[in-house]
Amino acid sequence: MVKSFRTTDRVFDVIIVAVLTLLSLSTLLPLVHIVAESFSDKAAVAGGLVTFYPRHFTLVAYRAVMSDHAFFRAFLVSVERVLLGGGLQFAFTILTAYALSRPTSEFRSRNAYMWILVFTMIFSGGMIPFYLTIRDLHLLDTMAALVLPTAVPVFNVVVLMNFFKSLPKELDEAALIDGAGPWYRMVSLYVPLSLPSIATVTLFSVVGHWNAFFDGMLLMNSPDKYPLQTYLNQIIVQASQPQSHLTPDQIKQLSQLSDRTVNSAKILVSLVPILIVYPFLQRYFVTGMTLGSVKE
């Protein structure tokens, strides 16, 4: 009796491991293929010989990326927007979340401000009024257009606000009795106690800024001001899109002309910053997400 359970359970185990391995491979293999192409010889890639390991190993594609000025200019624009935009979001999220975490007994207008935030979360003017607003403010083609509109990420504010609220009130009262003012309590009590939550929302804003491409496409007129993702969208995605008047054979020829190895290398170099923050992101996001989002 007991033994038969053990065998079915063992079969069950094998099935689980097999399914999970398959799912992991489906995620990983496309990336491995791109890595393999980026280190392979152009001709081997065009001939369809490269699968999941490099053929005729070469660094030519990476050398081409390294000497590509447009790529590096876009890379630097992205670094700049991550530092500026991430910094602004960090400061404004803490300020806003802290003020909104105060009880109404201490801050009577708290609910009115909260409604404004909720309102902006639900209603948006949409793409065209947003574009015209940036134009009217004379921010088109400036770094400010990329970092200011998202400087107060409402969702992150709500997550952090709920975390601040969950901290024991006694600590706050003790600090108040010791004569600590609101700014002092925020900086030396709430922020240090909430580091995991703050780390989570900050990492999310860094990743968000690094990955954003549409605002660059919408708001930047000159290509030399494109952030990296917008630049890549132009050279990889738009350039490789088939045109309707071409036959499948012509498209096949066209895509062989464009250099797949260099494009693969560009994709991977752009992925490096994400891969660097990913381990930290992973350590924090589970706690950070579940802590703030649902309140009993």
Place this chain on the structure above:
Amino acid sequence: MRNKLAIHYHVMLIPAIVILGLFSIYPLFGLMIAFEDFKPGRGIWHSPFVGWENFQYVFMLPDIKQIFYNTVSIAIMKIVFTQLFAIVFALLLNEVKNLLFKKTVQTIVYLPHFISWVLLGGIIINVLSLDGIVNEALQAIGIPPIFFLGSNHWFPGVMVGTHVWQEFGFSAIVYLAALTGINPSLYEAAAIDGAGRFKRLLHISLPGITATIILLLTLDLQNVLNAGFEQILNLYNPMVYQSGDIIDTYVYRAGLREFQYELGTAVGLLKSAVSFVLIAISYFLASKFANYRIF
């Protein structure tokens, strides 16, 4: 004393009010364009008012039904299949006792969530193109090449499939959290009564997360008009406009690329209005039946 403190909190909220006022609230006035014969030179305040004319025009457009259908069908398929894969994945992962294997699988499947659609688009175009690795593999087993991103037959399915591929792991996090909340004594009792691992999964784990499943599906109601703007913008092309053009891509193309500001704003406003109703229904249901509150 209390009023004195409040002044500090007002000061702390100045950046939020300025930023949201400029970039979230001020653009709402721009919605007037939907009711105007908009002249870019005269701006939103001085262009002639035309009432519902732009909306009448929208409803007469031959493509509008198709675009609405594309949006809703792609979005609903994405919701259903992502949740389905996430649930199965979470239930299976929950059975794994080997921590190293568990962590490795999680690390791998969460990763695509953090990669931008530009890079994913580059990868997917590479892999699915006519001379890509998928078609090479199909040819090796005798299937003629498929033009995944250039055929109206395949395109919506590819959008759903690649979205599920990107998101199923990350969507499972909530289910995994719910699974850890199930009382272990339930499993022990079932084991003593002779239930095998699969039966325990079916009769304890699955019922244990049913409430979470219903809550997430309710919240997903908000996304019925969000079919994935960035994804489709990075993967579509004129050959698949018929099956792949959604409300957001249409607003961008017709409104901004072709300078039909009134048309784009009117379509966007219609979408916002319906979305608002969906958000309201979804939060009402979620707070009433699952006691869910975000604030």
